[in-house]
Amino acid sequence: MKSDLDNLMRSRNFNAILVFGNAENNPPMTYLTGGGHVTSATLVKKLDQDAVLFCGLMERDEAAKSGLKVRLYDEYPWQELLKEANGDNSLMAALRLRNILTDMGIQGRVGLYGHIELGGMFSTLGHLQKVMPSVELVGEARESSLFLYAMETKEDAEVAHIRNMGRITIEVVGLTAQYLTSRAVGADEVLLDEAGAPLKLGVVKGKINLWLAERNAVPSEGFIFSLGRDAGVPHSQGNPDDLMRLGQTIVFDIYPQEPGGGYFYDFTRTWSLGYATPQALKLYGQVHSCYDRLIENLFLNAPFKDSQVLTCEIFEADGHATPRTHKAPMQGYIHSIGHGVGVNIHERPWSGLTAAEDNLLKPGVVITIEPGLYYPEQGMGFRIEDTYWVNPNGKIELLAEYPYDFVLPMKNWKAS
């Protein structure tokens, strides 16, 4: 939680942290500011003190909405700094940063964060290290960074945001199922659109985008709606020209976000329209049964990777390759069982076999559980994913309920 930041800074021996970039679509900055149209800002937080947000004059009002203390870059007139820097913009930015840190009495170890354009900042920080040797600049790997630890446990107000995105997600998934199952079916078991033409996957994706927009949810990292062989490659988003057909697996993995880089939800269902092949029914059954066993075996404060180990055991018993049996499996069960969800679609806690022991199902975490099986050469893939919250009472709570039906009966078609 945000209230953990000072302790996390202390544990890293940081005297201050700096977050660079826009207030929006920049996880650590959005997390601390709540977003807003503030660009190229610098957030400075000294240990045990409130954060200060530096921004340009024109964005003072937007910055003030963050509730943080706002100061203007204009306190450090760039014209003079540029002269001191002999016209070098990167050095100028470094001199301004040096002045800000000096005025705030910051020296020693300083952590660096922010989703930004690398080149200029790399140059600026190189200059800063030279012009301000009293500061030691420290970059942390994202996966183990202070922010991912703070973000790992959510306040109830944050969970309300995620739950709301979950509500929107299942509405949109329901509309998609309703649209697909209401279609007429033409030659070669191809679904037909309203005008009677073969229905393309791209058209369905367009509708999903629209249903999200109507609900003010943003597919900021896209979504996966993929068929057959593509469904067998976990991150293929689907080919817009594919035709929608009966009896092929559809993996629908949707992870909408609040506008401006807010909270995500993460959800997957696998469908087969009208009927399913015996092989698909068998594999879906294995995934669904694995999912059920995983949910029964989520325990408060357990290491998240216990779920990964259990998944491997289950799928190996069914005869599939897993990350335990193969280094980089191309088919079978080929990813990890879940991840934290917040203002990052993937964040702590991690569940991979090599995840650190401190990735626990502790109160406050919001996680996905997403077993899947992938057989691209057989033209099929399967995944079930839901988002769960370990609430402050230690109960592990599903944040949005949706049925697990695999075969969706078509309203206007029957197997002959």
Next chain:
Amino acid sequence: MKSDLDNLMRSRNFNAILVFGNAENNPPMTYLTGGGHVTSATLVKKLDQDAVLFCGLMERDEAAKSGLKVRLYDEYPWQELLKEANGDNSLMAALRLRNILTDMGIQGRVGLYGHIELGGMFSTLGHLQKVMPSVELVGEARESSLFLYAMETKEDAEVAHIRNMGRITIEVVGLTAQYLTSRAVGADEVLLDEAGAPLKLGVVKGKINLWLAERNAVPSEGFIFSLGRDAGVPHSQGNPDDLMRLGQTIVFDIYPQEPGGGYFYDFTRTWSLGYATPQALKLYGQVHSCYDRLIENLFLNAPFKDSQVLTCEIFEADGHATPRTHKAPMQGYIHSIGHGVGVNIHERPWSGLTAAEDNLLKPGVVITIEPGLYYPEQGMGFRIEDTYWVNPNGKIELLAEYPYDFVLPMKNWKAS
């Protein structure tokens, strides 16, 4: 243009460039890959050779859509690298990068690009400098970077993308005008929604979002739809709870982008519904007249800042503060006259008074022209903005036409 990259690399004495991060929403990477769901990729381009895109196994199919040569990180098994790195993830990433660069025969000066999370990359690059001293890592300030020079001049196919976003923009602006002018007007000159309740700005913004989504355009950096005092602060996006009223200035600055971080369009109109105050009419007239004079004075291969100088002359003659008369004016004309537009909403050429001499209106550039006047204390602001292309024949072409009316007559209201 992309074909300039090798010469731009030579002029900087770069033996290679590295672009880090996702294929989407990452201007230099999106520019070279065309987007797609490829995350945490590394693009390596050696001087005078084709670029190679490194990605994870699961994203090989999405990466292949770029048309670039694709290689997998899995060629460098992370398990062994992590052992060599004693479990340090940042060092592991540095060792992998060292191996990639070594295998490709890269040493000497290497430029660094990509919109990424700073911390981990800062750490990785620090390690890389130590484990591979034969490489000199160079960050460029974004404003003067090789990519902003390459992107500055557009191929015709790129302009087609921008023109298409322009077509969508004016459709959405037209729908907005039509919606507002069709409203009934209630007490205190407040517009009423379909149900007869006072119309809030947030509702109008919601409709604009929907109209954009229907057209597959993304307000990735939001848009400005701001009233009265907020219209007088150039980057205020507007307060959703404000009521829509007659006779107040509305600044509508909309800059939609293709999904996944593609091309932008940039456009502004200022409106006053039903009627305008005499002061607003006078100031809008000055902005409109300034805009017309600027367009008459756009000349092939002229420095872009000539337009800024002319704008200052015009507005100063009307008695307004400008960036020439005040260091950081709080009212009057308080920004620069335009900027390039592409996969960045703001890119070369620059038009500020201090812009370098090489920011020229040369064939291939796509620019905005956007004079404005801002008087927040008087509760008003004004801006007119269009996007122009200097085509290969040297003609300066408006990319989307839309009327310049300031007072929009209400269909169901007349001044009494």
